[in-house]
Amino acid sequence: MKTIEWLEDRVRFIDQTKLPLEETYRETDLYTVIGDAIRSLSIRGAPLIGVAAAYGVALAALRSRQTDVQSFHDEIECAITGLASTRPTAVNLFRALERMKVVLYSNGSIDEVRQLLIQEATRIHMEDAEMCLRIGEHGAELLPDRARILTHCNTGALATGGEGTALSIITTAHRQGNSIMVYASETRPLLQGARLTTWELMNAGIPVTLITDNTAAFLMQQKKIDCVIVGADRIARNGDAANKVGTYMHAVTAKHHGIPLYVAAPSSSIDSTLEEGGKIPIEERNGSEVTEGFGRRIAPVGVDVYAPAFDVTPARLISAIITEKGIHRHPFDFR
Numbered sequence: 479m480k481t482i483e484w485l486e487d488r489v490r491f492i493d494q495t496k497l498p499l500e501e502t503y504r505e506t507d508l509y510t511v512i513g514d515a516i517r518s519l520s521i522r523g524a525p526l527i528g529v530a531a532a533y534g535v536a537l538a539a540l541r542s543r544q545t546d547v548q549s550f551h552d553e554i555e556c557a558i559t560g561l562a563s564t565r566p567t568a569v570n571l572f573r574a575l576e577r578m579k580v581v582l583y584s585n586g587s588i589d590e591v592r593q594l595l596i597q598e599a600t601r602i603h604m605e606d607a608e609m610c611l612r613i614g615e616h617g618a619e620l621l622p623d624r625a626r627i628l629t630h631c632n633t634g635a636l637a638t639g640g641e642g643t644a645l646s647i648i649t650t651a652h653r654q655g656n657s658i659m660v661y662a663s664e665t666r667p668l669l670q671g672a673r674l675t676t677w678e679l680m681n682a683g684i685p686v687t688l689i690t691d692n693t694a695a696f697l698m699q700q701k702k703i704d705c706v707i708v709g710a711d712r713i714a715r716n717g718d719a720a721n722k723v724g725t726y727m728h729a730v731t732a733k734h735h736g737i738p739l740y741v742a743a744p745s746s747s748i749d750s751t752l753e754e755g756g757k758i759p760i761e762e763r764n765g766s767e768v769t770e771g772f773g774r775r776i777a778p779v780g781v782d783v784y785a786p787a788f789d790v791t792p793a794r795l796i797s798a799i800i801t802e803k804g805i806h807r808h809p810f811d812f813r
């Protein structure tokens with residue numbers, strides 16, 4: 479399974495909204511299709527959004543019919559602005575687009591810059607795959623033998639350009655012969671845990687048990703969880719970490735039970751311009767994802783809904799942050 483792939487002049491990606499019932503791949507040469515796919519969560523997960531947006535810029539450059547440099551720059555800037563407006567929380571998106579913008583202003587003909595943009599997008603993808611491997615290696619060291627791990631949302635190959643972040647730690651430990659087992663919380667309302675994490679872990683032959691989000695505290699009380707590992711969409715300088723809504727709930731509960739909670743993310747998820755997590759922009763999703771997700775209405779028509787996609791876990795609830803550079807412990811200071 480290749481979550482996303484550059485094919486000469488177009489992008490191929492798996493439509494995650496169809497999983498696990500259908501493994502459907504889509505191909506496009508339009509950056510707007512990439513933008514819509516990110517907005518609708520066909521393409522999702524912080525690192526993957528960055529990779530996809532970079533490919534989107536490359537597509538825009540390839541399709542452009544402009545012949546003078548100024549108009550070419552204007553057209554690609556417009557594509558960058560459109561891609562940047564898709565989702566606000568994952569900083570990887572903005573990081574990748576900034577890199578593409580720097581390359582856009584390289585010296586050279588339009589054709590040369592096009593090639594440089596394709597190369598840069600591919601480099602962002604490859605670098606992410608490499609960071610995932612390193613995160614897996616560093617994080618696997620933290621796991622006790624036969625660890626029972628709780629994870630939230632989806633942080634695997636579907637969410638990144640490589641093996642994943644939190645899930646890379648899990649797959650690495652499994653490969654090393656640690657007989658781990660995983661509890662995947664379903665992750666309301668879009669069920670990334672139930673649909674995607676279980677699918678990935680079952681395909682990898684890793685024992686996984688699905689729980690509803692509100693079962694986690696009971697499992698911890700029964701001493702059935704050794705650690706919690708999650709990803710992050712944006713980490714502030716002090717270590718506060720935004721991740722899928724519900725992460726904070728798991729962090730509070732883990733702290734209460736004396737269970738370590740680890741955050742795994744590439745350094746492209748760190749936003750050192752923000753001193754603390756209160757400044758991280760939190761996306762709000764359409765209430766219909768709660769009242770009638772997957773086409774089935776479960777709440778009265780007209781009910782008010784509050785649907786943040788993410789929450790912020792304060793650094794004091796995080797035992798360690800694992801990046802490709804190693805294991806970071808308190809006090810966090812990401813500059």
Ligand code: MRU
Nearest residue numbers: 522523524631633637709710722
């Ligand atoms: O809304 P999503 O599915 O894009 O949210 C994804 C998450 O919250 C992941 O945990 C996060 O991006 C880390 S993925 C490696």
